[in-house]
Amino acid sequence: MTWFLARLLLIALALLVGAAVGWWAGREFATPLVAELMGAGTAVGLFALFDSLRAHRLMEWLRGSQQEAAPRDRGFWGEIGYRVERALRQREQALARERLWLEQFLSAIEASPNGVLMLDDNDQIQWCNRVAADHFSLDPQRDLQQRITNLVRAPSFVAYLQAGEYQEPLMLTIGARGRGSLSVVVRGYGDGRKLILSVDVTERERADAMRRDFVANVSHEIRTPLTVLAGFIETMDNLPLTEPERRRVLSLMQQQTQRMQTLVADLLTLAQLEGSPRPAPDRWVPLDNLLQRVRSDATALSTGRHRITVIADTQIELAGVEGELLSAIGNLLSNAVRYTPEGGGIDVHWRELADGSGELCVADTGPGIAREHLPRLTERFYRVDGSRSRESGGTGLGLSIVKHVVQRHGGELQIESEVGKGSRFKLQFPAARVRTRQLEQAQPAEQA
Incomplete structure (x- = not known):
């Protein structure tokens, strides 16, 4: 600022001196040449004065934030101001683009x-x-x-x-x-x-561990009956057996064969459930028909050792696959028969819930299950008591099948149990897959 004021003072002083000299010279030496020289000096001084003003405005703008437009002067300083402003605006636009790109890049990484x-x-x-x-x-x-x-x-x-x-x-x-x-x-x-x-990778590690356990369990489950069969075959080939002994050996071999067939059937059922699309919501299956069939199977399996109560008068229809629903209910009822001691009771009943959904409960008076085992009951081959399960004929896959079936039908399997007080297995179905049979639909079935 000081240098600019000093420059203005010098220019003003030069103009005053030039004017005074011109006036004196005009009086003493009134010649055209001297007058022209004095006029030219005055014009140059005025130009220098205005040029300094333009330079001062440009410098003040450069010292500021450059947020406002540059001084719109003519000539050299105006051109410099315009080009500097354009370069600054181009740089700001480039920085804004780079900043936006960086924000988008970091947002993409954030969403990873x-x-x-x-x-x-x-x-x-x-x-x-x-x-x-x-x-x-x-x-x-x-x-x-x-x-x-x-x-x-x-x-x-x-x-x-x-x-x-x-x-x-x-x-x-x-x-x-x-x-x-x-x-x-x-x-x-x-x-x-x-x-x-x-x-x-927690879930991946867990899935790999479950896969390894599954392969090991399948190998173990199949190897056991195969070893028994191989032993019986060797016995029949090398030892002379009486007719009663031969019939007993054949009966045991048939049991082991049946066990392997059941295991393979359950494995195929699980594979089919996992690889199939969800059941259609418009194929309705009468629940009473399913309950009548599983009641007959459970009665035959029990051979009169249990009190079995199945209420097959619900007038309810479920949307889904009949075979899958029959397998799920049948597995729950057969498990109840296997694990309930002789003289115990098994109860199967349907309950409609307030939101329109429904619940099928299979309750027994068996020994019950400790709380720490409940979260793992639906794992494949998981057994609370492995030896007792094998003696009862179970494969360890029944509850896995039940869980997959009810989940494919949009429902949920709930297990409640207490040691010494029995267990309750509940199949809960959503309202969209539950409806009451119409009276006109039920009457022809009753007449038949």
């Missing part, structure tokens, strides 16, 4: 189901999405610029990060009581920076 964590060359956290924060128990804002090894102190993770060998992923245990599994991959980029990718 995997964890993403960025470290600088000192292993300090530069950025992480919410999934990574959840995996490593971090705060996405508070923990920025913190060293990752000060926050994630698992020895295996610290050693893996410091070793620098990232060809194979690291498996970490996470969650309460170490019930979760995390796969961690580290990749280097830039100048010593690191990108950490994390994937929750």
Whole structure:
């Protein structure tokens, strides 16, 4: 500001001196040449004065925020101001585009189901999405610029990060009581920076474990009757048997064969249930017909050892596949017969719920099931008492079939049991798959 005022003062002084000299010269030497020279000097001074004013306005605009338009002056300074302003606006637009692209990129990473964590060359956290924060128990804002090894102190993770060998992923245990599994991959980029990718593989590990257990259980279940059959065949081939002994051996062989056939049938049923689409909601099956059939099968299996009560007068129809529904109800009733001691009671009844849904309950007076076993009862081959289940003829797949059937029909299997007080298995069906039979539909069936 000082230099600009000094320049204006000098220009003004020059103009005054020029005017005075011109006036004096005009009086003493009244010649045209001198007058022209004095006029030209005055014009040059005025031009310099206005040029300095334009330069001053441009400098003031450059010293500011440049949010307003540049001074719209003519000439050299006006052109400079316009071009500087255009370059600034172009740069601002480019920065805005880059900022928008970065926000969209980070939003895409934020939406990823995997964890993403960025470290600088000192292993300090530069950025992480919410999934990574959840995996490593971090705060996405508070923990920025913190060293990752000060926050994630698992020895295996610290050693893996410091070793620098990232060809194979690291498996970490996470969650309460170490019930979760995390796969961690580290990749280097830039100048010593690191990108950490994390994937929750808990469900995958659980599924792999269940698959391994399933294969082992199937192998065990099939190997046992095959060993018995092989022993009986060798006995019949090498030893002279009397007719009663031969009939007994053949009877035992038939039992083991039947056991394998039942196991294979249950496995095929499960495979079919898992690979088939959901049953159509417009194919209605009379529940009373199903109850009459399972009552006959249960009575034959019980051979008079239990009090079986099945109320087959519900006038209810269920939307679904008749064979699947029959299999689910039949499995529950046959389990009740197998595990209820002689003289015990088994009760099957239907109950309509307030929201229009319905519930079929199979209750028994058996020994009951301890609470810790209830969550695992529907797992394949899971047995509370393995030896007793095999003696009763069960395959360990019945409740798995029941669960798959009721879930495919949009319902739910609920199990209530207490040791010494029996068990209750409830098939709950949604209102969309339950309806009451019309009277005009029921009458012809009764007359027949």
